[in-house]
Amino acid sequence: MELTRTEILPGVWLNALHTEKFKTACLSLSLLTQLTRETASLNALIPYVLRRGTTRYPDMEALSARMDELYGAAVEPVVRRIGEIQCVGFYASIPEGDFLPGGKGVLHEVCELLGNLLLSPATRGGLLLPQYVDSEKEKMLEAIRSRVNDKRSYALMRCVEEMCCYEDFAVGRLGSESECENINYKKLTRQYHSLLQQSPVEIFYCGRATEREVRACLRDALITLPRGEIDYEIGTDLRMNALEDAPRFQEETLDVNQGQLCIGWRLGECMEEPDLASLLVFNAVLGAGTTSKLFQNVREKLQLCYFAGSLVDVHKGLLLVSAGIDFDKLDPARDEIFAQLEAMKRGEISAEELTAAKAGIASDLRAMTDSQGELEGFLLSQTLDGLDYGPLELAALVEDVTAEEVSAIARSTECDQIYFLRGSDEEETEEQEQDGE
């Protein structure tokens, strides 16, 4: 597998991986823009409105019928947040011609459709159709509100919101309800044009076509992309320290049976020159997988929870730990989580813990070369960080991480926020009654 990176139009980069391994190819296009409170919802809404209809396929049914014709080549909107960079666009999965009747592929047709979606939306008087904008806006509001439905991810989101309340990172990839409510079709059309003109564009292709073939298809499809002055000044604002001396505490009550504890730290000075390999190993030793300290101690030894895990945001410099616990276990669970991190600060990382963490991450990274979706996400993230090594190189770096490097990251962290989601006593009784029916 060989990765090539070419600028095919001003500020439009094609990252192409040629491989015969897969039965479907993947093609993604991301417009990169700064995540801000004011524009996050506007930008996030754009691919969804574009996916409603184009000049050639005026509604969703016509678009879906076309995709069915192309053997279910799905071209779907994607909105991501990588640090404080918002990435909006489309992700397409394209069956390879070798497995289709007649042996002919559909890459050219899918690129054409992608270009059509991005550049030729259904409009009236040059403006995006109000009925599409209003309808998608309602659906995005529903999506923003529905974040409460999954209590674990809701607790994580609320913890980050509280922790980063003065930073744009807190708005999330879809933006906020209040900003979304203010959107109208005129505003959205303006934003759409400026996004097309100013955003750097990253395209990722992985499949059987050569880079030349892909480039030719994409140039045809995107030739009318209007380009102005491209905004390369996008990036993530890193805060090294906690907001207050002691961690802030926030508690919320909802109708739940299980409490959700979430704790957030700033990764601190280790983010001045972040070392991706050590950060991944640090996270694995603390709370990723069954050999991690949190799983072994909070779950297995003390039986305080069904799950306890950590994640590290390497772009924003955050460590987040979450655990599902009984309401009365807040104190012991929190104390044990802190105790495990303290142990890591003192260098208490056994050879077994370190080896297992490294083996797990190295294996995941090597396995990534078997999954186009994961490769796509990884390479986009690497590109945004200005890193040019792939998963196999990173796996080799992971093998060399030392216990001291991991411990140094633990020492660099600063706890900023504790968030707890609990149920009210009254609701607990009600739920128990329902159980007995």
Added chain:
Amino acid sequence: MESKSYSAIGETLYSETLPNGLRLRIVPKPGFRSRYAVFAANYGGAHRRFFLDGQPMETPAGVAHYLEHKMFDLPGGDNALDVLSANGADPNAFTASGITCYYFQCTEHFEENLRLLLHFVSTPYFTEETVRKEQGIIAQEIQMGEDSPGSAVYHTLLRQLYAAHPIRDKVVGTLESIQEITAQTLYDCHKVFYAPGNMCLCVEGDVNPEEIARIARETLGEGGESLPRADFGPEESPLPVEKLHRQQMDVSAPQFLIGAKLSPPGAGEAILRERLVSSLALRLLVGASSDFYNRLYASGLLNRDFDAEVDFSAGTGTLLIGGESPDPEAVLRELVEELRRVEEQGLDPQRFERAKRASLGARLRGLEDFESVCIALAESLFEGCCALESTELLQSVTKAECEDFLCRELREEKLALSIIEPRRA
């Protein structure tokens, strides 16, 4: 070892049944780094009552799942999850209504990991203390499920549909039922259901099939145990027990699931065909390019959180159509209306051909994922067919079959609706 090549999808399947009864299915994938193995038992949450040598047996709800949790304990105090993880593998397990799967994915030390997988799943080791200790963890898991609207809407629907079939009970059991489980219960169930003749091993990756067969022969016992026969209770009426059920939770908008009990699926190729026909029929009825979905999406009755599938397990077939809607009852009315149109006018031939193309693309995409391939192989094997035959079989599915499925299985009186409403302040 037998091999069969599926040229249309570019795969070759190696099969063998060992003298102890264990069935092997292996898909070699040269050039890939990941290797995936699943060791599966034809045993799930619904296998609560069964006959062994003619004797009826009964076990508490949640045993299959409890057993899965405790299988990782090794004599001597080690935990198989830890040993596999320390070896760089990514191990896990799950229990569904009709199957229990233990699996791992890794890039290095595959053969060592495979030996360990086969060893720990075939070596029961429980003490009253370790079994009691697990109760707290499983209780947390049960409670976590209760906070999930998706899980609540699904389990309620199953209780609305099924009068007696054990699929209506949660695989994890209840806080009460798991208290009845002892080390002896687990030993008994392991002996009956984890006999090699009741299990299969499916592997995908850059592996040598003969080597896998050798490892399995060396690691596992001789077999020859008598096999259990599941008792899923009396035949169910085609009609639901309760047409409509509402409950309230802290959700942002109403969540719903429409369901129906399907005629009990056959075995062998019949069930494979039924899977293909039902999934193509649903794609045509309510899929992304259907008139129904697009109309309801545009009117605001549906959003992108909408899905339809047929689930075949433990001798049942269940239709599931669900998502989020401000008015789930209106969605059901529209669905009934749409079904009447199909009955009167039939399906559109052009749309049928397009849906078949889309379905082919979706199957190719599904083949990229080792985990879903191996689990589909295991499930289909227990049903007496082979999932890799699907792509070719799809070509022969007719429009008339899809129409017949919709008119026969989705009659209005068979449909039930389960709704989770936002809690009123």
